[in-house]
Amino acid sequence: MLQHGSCAASAGAGVLLLGVPGAGKSDLLLRLMQRGWQLVADDQVALSAVADGVTADAPEELAGLLEVRGIGIFQGLPHGPAALRMAVLLVGREEVPRLPEPRAFEVLGHSLPLLALHAFDCSAPAKIELALGVAEARYALRAGAFAAA
Numbered sequence: 001m002l003q004h005g006s007c008a009a010s011a012g013a014g015v016l017l018l019g020v021p022g023a024g025k026s027d028l029l030l031r032l033m034q035r036g037w038q039l040v041a042d043d044q045v046a047l048s049a050v051a052d053g054v055t056a057d058a059p060e061e062l063a064g065l066l067e068v069r070g071i072g073i074f075q076g077l078p079h080g081p082a083a084l085r086m087a088v089l090l091v092g093r094e095e096v097p098r099l100p101e102p103r104a105f106e107v108l109g110h111s112l113p114l115l116a117l118h119a120f121d122c123s124a125p126a127k128i129e130l131a132l133g134v135a136e137a138r139y140a141l142r143a144g145a146f147a148a149a
Helices: 025-034 124-135
Strands: 002-004 006-010 013-018 038-041 044-050 053-057 066-068 072-074 082-090 104-107 110-117
Touching (some): 002 013, 006 025, 013 025, 013 053, 025 124, 038 044, 038 053, 082 104, 082 124, 110 124
Parallel strands (some): 013 082
Antiparallel strands (some): 002 044, 006 013, 006 038, 053 082, 104 110
C-alpha cells in the first residue's frame, strides 16, 4: 500500500511522518538525517504487512530521492527499508497537546503509536528520538502519548 508521507529510520526502527502538503515532512526528515537517521522514503512510502508489524520502504521510482524546498530534489541518497515503530502526524503548533492522550495509527491490520508534533519546532527531532525510545521500551513514560500503549 502507498501512503503519502515520509519515513526515516534509526537502527532499523522506522518513524512514519504524516501531514498535509507543506506540513514539514521532508524538512523534518532532513533534520533527522542530519542526526544520523537513515532515509527510508520521501513523499510516498510503500507499506507492507508482515507477521510482526509493518515495514516501510520507498517505491522504486522514488528510492533515494529527497525533496529539499528551496534547493531541489536530491537523488542517489543512501536509503533502505525499516520496521515501522510509530507514526507522527505533523500539525500546527497550536494543535500539539501539552499532555496528549494515547492515539494510534491503524494500518494494514496493525496499530502503531501516533504522536502529533509541529515539524518546525527545533526540538521535533529530539522529541521523536525520545518517543521512539518509549515505543521500543528503552524509556518509560509516566503519562502522555504512550501511557496506555
